[in-house]
Amino acid sequence: MLSYIDKIKEISKRLLKEGQVDMVIGFRKGTLPMMNEPHFARSPEAVEHFVWDSNCGINLCNYLTSRTEKIGILAKGCDSRNIVTHIIENKIKRDQIVIIGVPCKGMIDRRKISAMFAGEIGEVIEDDNTITVKGKGFEKTIDKKDVLQQNCALCIHRNPVIHDEMVADAIEEQTDVDRYTDVREIEALSPQEKATYFEKLLEPCIRCYACRNACPLCYCPTCFTDESRPQWVGKGQDLTDVSTFHFLRAYHCAGRCTDCGACERSCPVGINMRVFTKKLEKDCLELFGWEAGLDPDVRPPLDTYKPGDPDDFIK
């Protein structure tokens, strides 16, 4: 994956030089280990700041919403699926974007890695399959596949599903993963156990809305949590309000979520709110045979009605 950067720069420069796009959206090197920052280049020279490694987990589709320029955008598998969803939902026009596909073997989980060491991590060096973590008094080399973000470890769409350019040949997709072990464990709990589980899960929430704002799907001009006339949700730390925010946000993502992991990745207090969206993803798969963001020409299940629907209540 590290070798992609030359090709990324080459394509980006060409698109800018030829005037095919006004800007390219990618990443620049972060100021902390295991962090990169979404960044744009409006000139071929600015492309030199671009980087690509296993710290590009932020979903760049989030930066496309309602933009008016012609844009080149780097897209991993998940990003590309969100771009498809954006096209379906009219948040960007297909002919407005040049999708630079990036086959992805997964992004590393910086929280998980940090938790493995008592001291502060000073440097993380990466090669194709391993990362070496260095800090005061410790150095350890770890297999990347052991420290991937959970959504990446379970990913079955690593290659972009839609692209105009590719920075490398497609890689092999994972076929032997069970995506829903954790969801089934929660499904098996009693209602009371579930309530306790959710309560504990959401207890650290500080309502910063990083999960919502990192999500490409959450583009409502005014989120229901921010509505003030009427106000649907209280603003305090009452668990009912905190839970309402998380549950409703998840439902708004039903049939749309690509499990890109942006929400969990962005949470400052380490909440895995993906358990909610994954449950809905599983339901959509089981009930409608649906996976989000695979084809811009197919309407999503919550947007369609079929007379032959097997459920009685809808007829």
Place this chain on the structure above:
Amino acid sequence: MKIVQIDKEDWENGIKKLFEVYRLFAPVKEADFHNFKQIEAGQLPDLSCLNTRLSPKSIIYPQSEVMFKYSLDENEEDHHILKEVDKDYSPQAVIGIRPCDAKAFELVRLNFDSPDYKDPYWLNAYEATTLVGLACESPCSSCFCTTAGCGPYHAEALDLLLIDNGDQYWAKVISAKGEAFLAAAGWTVAVEEQTALKEIEVKKRAAEDKISAFVKTDKLREIETNDLYTAAFWEEVSFSCINCGTCTYVCPTCWCFDIQDENRGNRGCRMRNWDSCMYPLFTLHGSGHNPRGTQLHRVRQRFMHKLKYFVDKYDAGIQCVGCGRCIRLCPVNIDIRRVCGYMNSHVASADTCEV
């Protein structure tokens, strides 16, 4: 300045006694990180942490605080009358607070305790609090306290500064509150001051030398506000921002709040909750107009407030203590050190500046 020696053997016993006088708050490990929590008898402060994930500001300024209660039942005599709620302003102590986080209370005080306005909730809680700091021997690489008006041994904002000295702590007494805290714990063995102070000075310098990140703030005051406001770099700075409230909520110096009434049946309360200048709703007018209608407006506001408006208004440095939390926790790695560099080196009509 009095310095008391606390043998680590006596630590647990002293803490036990302190429970009789104070509500104690201290770093506690939760899941993968530390936070300040009220500790219960039998629990000890976990002083091993680098720093807590969230700042301790909520101990004095809770994220959500009920101020009044009222009844909407017109059969009751006092319906629709706001009534103060009972508050617990009994003595509390924060053990293991970092000098940077303590300094933050001084900055926040400028807002909550001004000649024009005194915030009773903040002030009462602050007065009830004894700040027992722990000198910082292992600053993070993203800490830049020494150029943000404090430092790993900065004692001025504390009541007591603990310095780890092997088998013992040295407790440097800063205030009468600090003295009372030591007495309550039964820690009374004073050490010879001059020798200890010299050693502390050496340790202080060693700790300061470990700080590897810096900001320059010397030009912020003289640069014209409008030149900074219209600078071209804001597009680059704000591009990646997702406008979440993480930076403002983890910041020890961010003080903004919003007031809300919440009713349940015919009872209600008036509360205040932290608010964030990163949110569009923060400035939305009743008319529907929003003077900070774009993400760029909001990002600029946060940095301009901390690094320019505050500097100009109070002449007390920047509204930042260099704790580095916003850098470490920003989901997209927006770095206040970089932005401060852009601002401090800004030349009017220049498009970009060196950091």
